[in-house]
Amino acid sequence: MSTAVKKEHRSARPERGGPATMVEAIRQGIWEEMERDPTVFVIGEDVGAFGGAFKVTDGLIDEFGKERVIDTPISEGAIVGAACGAALMGMRPVAEFQFIDFISAGFDLLTNYAAKCRYRWGAGIPAVFRGPCGSGVRSGPFHSLNAEAFFLNTAGLKIVEPSTAYDAKGLIKAAIRDPDPVLYFEHKKLYRLPRLREDLPADDYIVEIGKAKVVREGRDLTIITFGAMVLTALDAAEELEKEGLDVEVIDLRTLAPLDKATILASVKKTSRVIILHEASRTGGIGGEIAALLSEEAFEWLDAPIIRLASIDTPVPYSPPLEDYYLPQTKDVVSAARKLAAY
Amino acid sequence: MAEQPTKTSRKSEQGAHAKRRDRPPGPRFEMRISTKYAPHEPSEGKPLTCTDETSLKPDQLLELYRYLKLTRLVEERLVNLYRQTKVVGGVFRSLGQEATAVGTAYALQPGDFITPLIRDLGAVLVKGIRPRDIFAQYMAKAWGPSGGRDLNIHFGDMGKGFIGPISHLGDMIPVMTGILIGARMQKKEIVAVAYIGDGGMSTGAFHEGLNFAAVQRLPLLVIAEYNHFAYSTPTSLQTACRDLAEKAAGYGIPSHIVDGNDVVACYEVTKHAADYARRGGGAVLIEAKTYRRKGHAEHDDQRYVAPDEIEWWEKHNDPVDRFEKYLLEKNVAKQDKLDEIVSEVTRAIEEDCAWAESSPLPEGEKAAYGVFDNSIVPPAFRPPVLEK
Numbered sequence: 251m252s253t254a255v256k257k258e259h260r261s262a263r264p265e266r267g268g269p270a271t272m273v274e275a276i277r278q279g280i281w282e283e284m285e286r287d288p289t290v291f292v293i294g295e296d297v298g299a300f301g302g303a304f305k306v307t308d309g310l311i312d313e314f315g316k317e318r319v320i321d322t323p324i325s326e327g328a329i330v331g332a333a334c335g336a337a338l339m340g341m342r343p344v345a346e347f348q349f350i351d352f353i354s355a356g357f358d359l360l361t362n363y364a365a366k367c368r369y370r371w372g373a374g375i376p377a378v379f380r381g382p383c384g385s386g387v388r389s390g391p392f393h394s395l396n397a398e399a400f401f402l403n404t405a406g407l408k409i410v411e412p413s414t415a416y417d418a419k420g421l422i423k424a425a426i427r428d429p430d431p432v433l434y435f436e437h438k439k440l441y442r443l444p445r446l447r448e449d450l451p452a453d454d455y456i457v458e459i460g461k462a463k464v465v466r467e468g469r470d471l472t473i474i475t476f477g478a479m480v481l482t483a484l485d486a487a488e489e490l491e492k493e494g495l496d497v498e499v500i501d502l503r504t505l506a507p508l509d510k511a512t513i514l515a516s517v518k519k520t521s522r523v524i525i526l527h528e529a530s531r532t533g534g535i536g537g538e539i540a541a542l543l544s545e546e547a548f549e550w551l552d553a554p555i556i557r558l559a560s561i562d563t564p565v566p567y568s569p570p571l572e573d574y575y576l577p578q579t580k581d582v583v584s585a586a587r588k589l590a591a592y
Numbered sequence: 593m594a595e596q597p598t599k600t601s602r603k604s605e606q607g608a609h610a611k612r613r614d615r616p617p618g619p620r621f622e623m624r625i626s627t628k629y630a631p632h633e634p635s636e637g638k639p640l641t642c643t644d645e646t647s648l649k650p651d652q653l654l655e656l657y658r659y660l661k662l663t664r665l666v667e668e669r670l671v672n673l674y675r676q677t678k679v680v681g682g683v684f685r686s687l688g689q690e691a692t693a694v695g696t697a698y699a700l701q702p703g704d705f706i707t708p709l710i711r712d713l714g715a716v717l718v719k720g721i722r723p724r725d726i727f728a729q730y731m732a733k734a735w736g737p738s739g740g741r742d743l744n745i746h747f748g749d750m751g752k753g754f755i756g757p758i759s760h761l762g763d764m765i766p767v768m769t770g771i772l773i774g775a776r777m778q779k780k781e782i783v784a785v786a787y788i789g790d791g792g793m794s795t796g797a798f799h800e801g802l803n804f805a806a807v808q809r810l811p812l813l814v815i816a817e818y819n820h821f822a823y824s825t826p827t828s829l830q831t832a833c834r835d836l837a838e839k840a841a842g843y844g845i846p847s848h849i850v851d852g853n854d855v856v857a858c859y860e861v862t863k864h865a866a867d868y869a870r871r872g873g874g875a876v877l878i879e880a881k882t883y884r885r886k887g888h889a890e891h892d893d894q895r896y897v898a899p900d901e902i903e904w905w906e907k908h909n910d911p912v913d914r915f916e917k918y919l920l921e922k923n924v925a926k927q928d929k930l931d932e933i934v935s936e937v938t939r940a941i942e943e944d945c946a947w948a949e950s951s952p953l954p955e956g957e958k959a960a961y962g963v964f965d966n967s968i969v970p971p972a973f974r975p976p977v978l979e980k
């Protein structure tokens with residue numbers, strides 16, 4: 251009954267390049283890859299006629315049909331497993347989790363199947379698993395997850411998370427073309443942030459997986475971060491500049507495998523490091539980077555490595571609670587002051 | 593190495609098995625779907641009301657009416673608050689399907705347990721949770737039962753038999769199975785009701801939980817709400833079954849199809865199933881046929897809905913309208929009595945809403961408390977930087 255005549259609706263093909271928010275950039279990237287390569291297809295909950303909960307896949311079904319834009323039952327296990335199977339057949343699935351929090355329901359197949367196929371029998375799984383992550387939007391304990399740490403300890407999964415529209419498009423394209431499984435996390439707070447709107451080039455480009463980016467150069471200390479926290483770091487850096495502190499900010503962009511070279515080069519230059527991330531502190535990626543620095547850059551360090559992260563609790567709903575949970579610009583500023591004075 | 597069974601031991605095992613077998617051998621497939629309370633076409637120009645046969649007394653019927661109205665009006669108040677930007681997250685409506693939650697929960701005993709989903713506010717209210725708690729939760733206030741840590745009906749009250757859900761669909765089915773295992777060990781003769789949508793039934797957790805309850809013959813009632821949509825996805829893309837009730841056969845349990853917009857039928861069918869489960873019959877699946885008239889949440893433009901469909905349900909199959917007609921036709925009450933109930937409910941809602949609005953937001957530092965028992969593990973405060 252409800253599948254009968256739909257209300258008239260058709261979303262336009264995105265521009266090739268031009269001014270775009272992050273959500274438009276991802277949509278452009280997927281759209282162009284589907285045009286370029288007939289093996290690319292989209293699979294997930296409400297990704298078809300509805301265009302996805304955040305409209306990342308808006309209009310794809312009108313252009314590419316329901317064989318290449320598959321609305322699934324609420325079955326994350328089936329989404330991941332089917333993406334793996336299709337990938338084995340030579341297809342390039344782009345699987346969506348409605349919120350990255352629901353990746354837990356596909357955890358088994360991701361960590362046990364997708365991650366281990368190449369290692370066990372040489373069969374790569376060229377699939378992308380993407381979805382909205384991140385807190386700071388008052389969505390409570392089940393719609394705010396930063397999932398990277400769950401997967402960092404699983405060999406065989408690449409993990410990326412962009413913080414600009416340009417990188418979002420370049421990374422989704424690179425992820426789709428990658429021969430191995432890529433988890434692509436999209437911070438939902440950044441999707442439509444006017445501050446991130448930028449002019450994208452009209453030509454085809456990718457952002458290489460495994461490459462971090464120095465988004466602000468500085469001499470006095472390095473903030474290593476990614477995702478929405480890049481903006482927090484940049485805001486803090488601007489404030490610190492007024493005090494005469496010259497802060498370098500690294501956007502990791504790829505969390506696995508880590509771009510050691512960029513990290514080490516920066517730390518050898520500044521000798522002081524803050525690692526900033528949004529997921530809880532304990533067991534987070536910050537610990538991994540800190541260990542890397544103590545192993546490979548110990549002699550260059552002039553001060554202890556600082557981790558700034560969310561507190562070790564679930565993500566709370568109420569604004570004052572969530573603000574306490576998350577590291578704020580002022581926390582970064584005061585930590586940087588202390589670090590510089592150390 | 594494990595010992596290989598010998599031919600004789602295997603044979604005798606089979607023999608023992610055969611003796612225990614109380615059913616004929618060979619494939620056996622039997623659909624046990626009761627359609628006694630299933631929806632039926634309205635007869636010749638006569639508008640739909642509710643089922644005739646009921647064991648409910650007039651004052652109970654009026655109480656049901658009160659809960660139906662309470663549910664609808666609490667949600668309307670929430671939408672108001674949402675428009676005033678006082679609700680921090682989203683608002684999810686059960687408009688047009690309130691009878692399912694209210695009627696089914698009303699059939700339970702005080703010691704019984706429920707786990708609702710977001711569109712089962714009615715069941716939560718029937719279980720005795722006060723609207724003020726709901727308002728405070730939506731507004732993320734300190735006085736709400738979760739102190740602002742979680743949203744809407746994501747909390748619980750063991751004393752009232754209310755286990756709040758998490759967002760992850762299907763996960764509560766095995767939890768309710770566990771509630772019943774605990775109750776069985778404690779010799780408590782209770783039943784548990786788990787609500788699930790046509791979409792949520794596609795999850796692995798749903799399958800695992802119900803299968804387990806079924807083999808353990810636990811008194812779990814699953815209320816499967818066929819409301820035509822899971823977010824934007826039509827039920828035809830969730831399951832190849834025509835009726836959700838068919839799925840019961842895969843678990844070896846009986847099922848019912850009920851008109852989910854007939855509050856009396858929802859009550860009767862649940863009462864029947866609860867009696868059966870309580871007597872030791874085991875799990876039961878109840879499919880309630882209803883319709884989600886609002887979008888998934890307030891922001892949803894419902895572009896995927898066929899034209900006129902919502903209007904049809906609103907005009908011809910509204911659960912509150914149907915029950916009002918029933919009450920008036922059966923002379924259970926006159927209109928002024930119903931009006932009186934509505935004004936009492938409205939007053940109560942205003943009072944509760946004012947209470948919730950007067951609550952402060954929680955203090956930020958409260959976020960650090962309660963991950964563990966803080967008498968053992970200290971709160972998770974933000975650690976100081978470069979201070980000894």
Ligand SMILES: Cc1ncc(C[n+]2csc(CCOP(=O)(O)OP(=O)(O)O)c2C)c(N)n1
Nearest residue numbers: 352711759760761789790791792821822823
């Ligand atoms: C495991 C899981 N995946 C995805 C979601 C996101 N989600 C929330 S509600 C919903 C649709 C639910 O539909 P249904 O179960 O039919 O319940 P209804 O909203 O119709 O009451 C989806 C996909 C979720 N909550 N849990």
Ligand SMILES: [Mg+2]
Nearest residue numbers: 789790821822
């Ligand atoms: Mg539904």
